[in-house]
Amino acid sequence: MQSGNQSGSQPRIGVIGATGAVGVVTLGLLAERGYTNVRAFASARSAGSTVTFGDRQLTVEEATPENLSAGDLDLALFSVGTSASQALVPHAAAGGAFVVDKSSAYRLVDGYPLVVPEVNGNRALEVMGTHRIAANPNCCTIPLTCVLKPLHEAAGLKSIRVATYQSVSGAGWQRMEQLRAEHPNDHNLTMDWSWEGDESDEESKLRAETRKIMELPDLPVSATCVRVPVLVSHSEAIWAEFDRPISGQEAAAILRESASVKVLDLPGFPTPKAAAGGDEILVGRIREDRAAVNGISLYLSNDNLRKGAALNAIQIAELVLAEQAKTRP
Template sequence: MAGKVVAILGATGVVGMQMMQCLEERKFPVSRLVPLASERSVGKTVRFCDTDYPVQLATPQAFAGVDIVLGAAGDTQAAELLPQAAQQGAVCIDNSHAFRLCDDVPLVIPEINKQDIACHPRNLIANPNCATIIGLVPTWPLHQAAGIKRMIVSTYQAASGAGMPGLNELVREHRALNAGQDVGATDPFAYQLAYNLIPQIGGFTEENYTSEELKMQHEGRKIMHLPQFCVSCTCVRVPVMRSHSESITIDFEKDISPEEARAILSEAPGVKVVDKPDELVYPMPLDASDQDLILVGRIRRDLSSPRPERSLTFWCCGDQIRKGAATNAVQIAECLL
């Protein structure tokens, strides 16, 4: 297979570094790597396939001759640079929020809608939000079996969701507290995260939902081609380093038992059933970290439902940096091949 010139926009960030690791692990045919970042990272090197590559300044000119761009930068930089890279012929797979809800940009989870990749008129393909990916990968096969009516979700999102600044801040807070010191000013979190929970991710918008909470519904409608898909979501930042967890309750159109759900999920791509409560076996973020499967367990009927035979509750965990971001983007790139 002919090698591709692959650029990583935001190569020195936590997701950009993970993208390179995933490319190497999955033996993606890279003929040349082009790591791009802001001015403060120029002069650094990144290692890929036993070769050190100098980090270049992210400018429109840097995309000349590039076949595929994996975007791991913020919304502003993505919106400015990726359309210019696309105009030069590169297919851009972007992890930011900048293009996710654009009608002419596919929003893709390969386990669900890889067929949408075939039509990308702007040379742009969007990677969904991390919590959306982690929640919908196990939800989709259940929907195919019984049809979703609505979904109630609570997410427990790790510090890694705020990138390297979030990881560094949680470590700093623990060190300060262990030394008997005051945590002091916190950044990027509004409050101390160590030994705490913060029930806000993103700014407050419609009906006092946050922007993060609305993504599951808006992105899910586009990915699953379900314009009436309804979600009530609460997103919470938790003092976990890596991997998000989600508690999900779904009302279905048809009857579906926990046993049927386990059988369906045991065959579903990208999912691993971890569900033996009698043996205290269930998904946890530690076990979900540094791998690409969504772990699903605690599968049970929703006893509060008027139709419990058509309602299920389950718990899932997934690595936000890998499947929730980098791996999903690399999987899309593999589909392009």
């Protein structure tokens, strides 16, 4: 057991999307952290199949409005895609569960907190007594904001440019299977998102979500997102400008003290392979941006299925559980 569940009764947890890339990792993390009262849900397609939970197998239940609103879940961790979340999340919340949703259904909707615990964890607590739904950000936004928040507090963020190198697992288990099946000569870079004018929806999400989480509604953010033939972990090259001068050494010193961040010094640098399976955001190449005034350039790699999705959602849920424990008689 790692954290969050060291005392008190076991919360009743539903993992919805338990057969998917994020759901499988969610089950693994819950088992590692000592939770035992866990149920697995997915669509009718995989109802009745089994998924691994620690040293047990769980039978997958169909996620229906009736099953999710029955009042027997304290937490519902959703990773099912936007339209399924829109159809099912309100029922789980109506049944009394606190919901953390990993799709984009609620991320940018006013009144629904978009939460990275290291940045704005208190926002999740604000909806405990109301609609009980918190949104988990995009897998690139989570590490980006974890790194930018402490630098912003120190020097005042003025603008961000970011280029992402995103693994295929960000697009679900079927894309992982496809990459595994391909001959290495077939591997290529892609931009497999929807286009909104001259930007992809992934690029506009990164801007809108970063502004919401950081509570900087006018922050200039320019992104180029690329899918690379890597199985797990997203990487990001970031160029950030600040109100005051900040050296590479000062930025590195700040990040060394920051939650969930591990700074790597040259000749080390972050790689997807080193980040995969870990909980930390690996950050390196921290240096002055030679093309900007008061600019810093840095590079990160992060496991998109763990801190970029499942782990961040569990950490949000653990903030809520800890708050509930304070008020329990």
